[in-house]
Amino acid sequence: MARRNESSTIKANRYCRPEDEINILLMGQTGVGKSTFINGLANYLCKDTLDEAVNNRMQAIIPSSFNFTHSNTFEQKMIIIGEENEHEKFSVLGQSCTQQCRSFILPVGNRNLRIIDTPGVADTRGLEQDAKNFHEILTYISQYEHLNAICILLKPNEERLTILFKFCIQELLRHIHLSANENIIFIFTNIRSTMFAPGSTSHILKVLLDQYKTNYQVDVPFKRNNTFLLDNEAFRFLAVRQNGIQLSDEQTASYQKSWDYTIKEYSRLVGYIATRSMHGILDTLSLNEAEQVVRKLTRPIAETAKLIEQNIQLAKQHKDKVLKNPQLASKGIPQNDAAIVKLSHPRTVCRGEKCCRVVNINNEQKTEYTSKCHDKCYLKGVVQEAVNDIRISHCEVIDVMTGNCLTCGCHWEKHHHITYEYQTNLTHLNENASLSDIDKYITSLRNEQEQIKDVYKKLAKFLHANAILPLNEDILEYLQQFIHEEKMKNNAGARNADVIDALQKMVDDHKKEMELFKETIKNGRDRPNAKDVLQPAEIFPLVGTLYHLPINGKKIREQVDGLKLSQDNIKRDREIYLELPAQANSSKVMLAFKTAIPPRERF
Numbered sequence: 001m002a003r004r005n006e007s008s009t010i011k012a013n014r015y016c017r018p019e020d021e022i023n024i025l026l027m028g029q030t031g032v033g034k035s036t037f038i039n040g041l042a043n044y045l046c047k048d049t050l051d052e053a054v055n056n057r058m059q060a061i062i063p064s065s066f067n068f069t070h071s072n073t074f075e076q077k078m079i080i081i082g083e084e085n086e087h088e089k090f091s092v093l094g095q096s097c098t099q100q101c102r103s104f105i106l107p108v109g110n111r112n113l114r115i116i117d118t119p120g121v122a123d124t125r126g127l128e129q130d131a132k133n134f135h136e137i138l139t140y141i142s143q144y145e146h147l148n149a150i151c152i153l154l155k156p157n158e159e160r161l162t163i164l165f166k167f168c169i170q171e172l173l174r175h176i177h178l179s180a181n182e183n184i185i186f187i188f189t190n191i192r193s194t195m196f197a198p199g200s201t202s203h204i205l206k207v208l209l210d211q212y213k214t215n216y217q218v219d220v221p222f223k224r225n226n227t228f229l230l231d232n233e234a235f236r237f238l239a240v241r242q243n244g245i246q247l248s249d250e251q252t253a254s255y256q257k258s259w260d261y262t263i264k265e266y267s268r269l270v271g272y273i274a275t276r277s278m279h280g281i282l283d284t285l286s287l288n289e290a291e292q293v294v295r296k297l298t299r300p301i302a303e304t305a306k307l308i309e310q311n312i313q314l315a316k317q318h319k320d321k322v323l324k325n326p327q328l329a330s331k332g333i334p335q336n337d338a339a340i341v342k343l344s345h346p347r348t349v350c351r352g353e354k355c356c357r358v359v360n361i362n363n364e365q366k367t368e369y370t371s372k373c374h375d376k377c378y379l380k381g382v383v384q385e386a387v388n389d390i391r392i393s394h395c396e397v398i399d400v401m402t403g404n405c406l407t408c409g410c411h412w413e414k415h416h417h418i419t420y421e422y423q424t425n426l427t428h429l430n431e432n433a434s435l436s437d438i439d440k441y442i443t444s445l446r447n448e449q450e451q452i453k454d455v456y457k458k459l460a461k462f463l464h465a466n467a468i469l470p471l472n473e474d475i476l477e478y479l480q481q482f483i484h485e486e487k488m489k490n491n492a493g494a495r496n497a498d499v500i501d502a503l504q505k506m507v508d509d510h511k512k513e514m515e516l517f518k519e520t521i522k523n524g525r526d527r528p529n530a531k532d533v534l535q536p537a538e539i540f541p542l543v544g545t546l547y548h549l550p551i552n553g554k555k556i557r558e559q560v561d562g563l564k565l566s567q568d569n570i571k572r573d574r575e576i577y578l579e580l581p582a583q584a585n586s587s588k589v590m591l592a593f594k595t596a597i598p599p600r601e602r603f
Contacts, residue, residue, distance in 0.1 A: 009579040012105040016112045018145045022597075023114045024273060025141060028153030030120030033189040033232060035062040037153065038104055038115050039081070040232035044266045045106065046584045050234060050252075050259040058238045061104055061578065062117070068240055071251070079239050101140035103575040108593045114575075116141065140574075146278035149185050150176060156188040156199035156229075169208055173220060180279040181219070185226050185272070192231040192258050202227075228269045234259040267592035274596035293543055294459045295474070299385040300559035301456050302478035303338070303422050304552050306486075308449045309502045310424075311335045312442055316498070319438045332428030333438060340558040341421040348374035348395050350405060351481060352414035358492040364426060365494035367485040373397045373407040373415060387477035388413055420559065448549045452556075453506070455546055461517050462534040479507045 026034045042059035065080045106113045118140075119133035141147065152169075176184065186205070188198045205222060212218045237255040240247065247255075314334045322329045355371035374397045392398070393412040397405055403412050430437055456475060486500045534542065547557040584590055 008582050010107045010582055010585055011579050012107045012112050012577040013110065014577060016110075019278070020110075021112045021114055022108065022148045022274065023116065023144055023146060024149045024151060025116045025118070025137075025147050026151050026153060027118055027137070028120060029155070032120065032153045032155055034117055034120070034153055035064050036232045036235060037187070037189065037230070038062055038117060039064065040230070040235040040262070041115070041266060041589075042106070042578070042580070043235055043238065044263055044589050045587055046581050048263065048588050050237070050256045053234075053238055053259070054241055056581070058242055059580070060239075061576070066236060066239075068236075068245065070245070071248075077243070077245070079236070079243055081239050100574065101136055105575060105577045107578075107580060108590065109597070111597065113593070114144075146280050147180070147183060148276045148278060149273045150180055150183050150279075151185045151187050153187045153189055154201050154205065156191055156197070156201050158199075158201040158204055169205070173212070173218075181221060183276050183279045184220060185228065185269070186222060187228050187230055187269070189230055189232065191229040192233050192254075196229060196231070196261055198227070198229060225272065228265050228272075230265050230269075231258045231262050234262065263588055266589045270589055270593045271596035274593055293539060294456075294463060295386060296560050297456065297459070297543065297546070297556075298474040299478060300556045301452055301546075302475055302482065303559065304452060304556055305449065305479070305506060306482045306499070306503065307336055307338055307424065307555075308445050308452075308552065309499045310496070312445050312502075313496065313498050315438055315442050315445070317495070319435060319442075322435060322438070329434070330432050332431040333433055333441060335427055335429050336424040337427045338555045339423045339425065340555065341423055343419055343421065345376040346378060346417055346419050347372060348377040348379070348392065348397065348415055348417055350408045350410050350414050351416055352408070352410035353484070355408050355410060355414070356485070356488070358488050360492075365489040365492050365496075366424075367488060371405075371408040371410075373405050377417060379417065385416070385418060387416065387474045387481075389417065392417055422559070444551060448552055451549065452546060452552075453510075455542055457510070457513060458534055458542060459539065460514060462539065464514070464518055465533040476507055476510065479503055479510075483507070 026037060028034055039059070039061050042061050043053055046059055047053040047056065060081045063081060065078055067076055068079050069076045101116060101118050104115045104117065106115070118137045121133065188201065191197070202222075209220050209222050212220065234255050237247070237252075314336065318328070318333050349369055350371040350373050351369065352371075356367055356369045358365055359368045360366075374395055377395055377397075379392065379395050392415050393403055395412070395415070395417075397407050398412045398415075399406055404410065405412065405415065430441065433441070460475075483500060483503045486494075486496050486503065490496055490500065547553045549556070
């Protein structure tokens with residue numbers, strides 16, 4: 001939309017509190033019209049009548065295209081609104097036009113209306129692409145605290161319960177938690193084609209939902225109050241007129257009827273959404289969210305495991321010195337204190353052997369990575385802190401032909417996408433600690449280490465028992481990397497053999513336990529070990545125990561929070577704050593929002 005001067009526009013509030021935002025998630029089959037829904041709403045928010053809309057600038061938020069055939073000459077013309085970009089691809093038929101989730105934020109009084117546009121279901125590229133699309137959707141919405149509405153868009157004229165239609169509904173509902181039932185909304189698009197009625201789709205949808213209720217005791221509401229009939233053809237009429245095509249009075253009258261009807265339905269829709277209670281995102285404990293928890297914790301757990309082993313070794317060495325010379329007790333127990341340095345931008349770094357070196361800092365051997373291959377890397381879709389994420393091969397510093405980095409020459413598999421640096425500095429604790437105090441401290445470190453390993457194993461087992469896609473064992477990759485670093489330091493003279501042995505034992509124990517568990521799952525989920533699998537509601541409380549560990553809990557939390565901050569930066573990169581003409585403040589649809597919004601609430 002064109003920029004306008006301050007007095008002629010209203011703007012979304014960039015500092016709106018999360019609980020004051022109205023978040024709407026749009027989901028549906030590829031080609032059902034999610035992007036058109038957003039474009040349509042922006043125009044209905046601004047103008048009450050078609051005449052007003054025709055005589056003013058059209059609000060075109062998302063690029064799109066459609067074919068128009070003139071009724072008299074049968075001349076066909078491609079109508080293009082905006083320009084195709086990395087987010088919107090409308091040149092390939094059958095593929096979801098929306099390639100990634102994006103949020104469009106509109107002003108509603110002193111609150112924000114956020115519409116989350118998503119890739120479509122039943123993409124012609126197959127089930128694998130659909131799985132990627134759902135992963136993208138669930139990963140994206142996990143960055144928000146709540147949803148007010150989950151809108152499932154449908155075409156009104158499905159004639160029979162096809163496999164494709166059944167797949168779409170099943171996949172959409174499979175990823176929605178039961179607690180969100182009252183937030184589910186069904187929207188029929190292109191309703192003018194069925195005389196402003198839901199058509200045959202409503203019958204087959206009801207049959208399908210009745211089956212779910214009978215077979216799974218899942219009652220998904222499908223009633224008039226949560227079902228809306230919209231026709232956004234009037235938006236296309238505006239696009240046709242903008243392209244200089246004149247239509248007959250009869251055609252214009254038809255679009256006028258469509259506009260008037262849809263204004264009423266949009267007003268009813270926004271009024272209904274504004275009265276929905278907030279559905280907390282964390283209540284949707286999907287497998288995707290569990291995977292995100294594990295991914296966020298993997299590096300912090302691995303870093304902490306290494307730190308604990310180093311500190312146990314330092315404490316043991318201090319005890320040996322105190323036994324020989326009691327006066328050394330006054331210095332306190334030497335320990336490595338971790339500092340989490342958040343990066344202002346995600347960064348691609350190389351962890352290859354030739355890109356790191358051992359340096360001596362204050363008589364301590366440390367590993368230093370010398371190659372910051374891409375200092376500001378906002379690569380789309382790559383998992384933060386993950387190891388061997390194939391998507392990092394698409395970073396602009398990686399040669400597409402060879403897979404090698406143009407900066408350092410190493411293969412992409414040696415590269416990580418990081419959001420923070422983990423730095424350690426030697427400090428001293430508990431001055432004049434007795435030998436008994438040192439033993440107690442070492443025991444405390446060991447106890448925390450066991451708790452951390454236990455939590456991670458339980459999370460990994462949950463995913464292995466339930467996930468469709470296998471879990472990438474990033475924890476092992478990190479530990480192997482740390483073992484390699486410790487060996488480099490050992491070769492440079494560091495006395496760290498105990499650290500190397502302990503990390504290797506951790507790798508071996510984890511592999512052995514997970515292999516036994518996988519075999520158990522493979523042979524039947526009713527075996528005793530399988531019964532130990534976490535329930536979804538247990539995941540977040542379990543993770544919370546890590547944050548409360550007295551010695552290392554705070555640093556684990558800092559690392560996870562640092563990752564969340566980075567995700568927020570990326571989220572902002574995919575959020576579009578919109579301006580609307582000032583007259584939108586008094587439109588029928590806007591007033592329906594304002595009058596229906598209840599007092600501020602917290603979920």
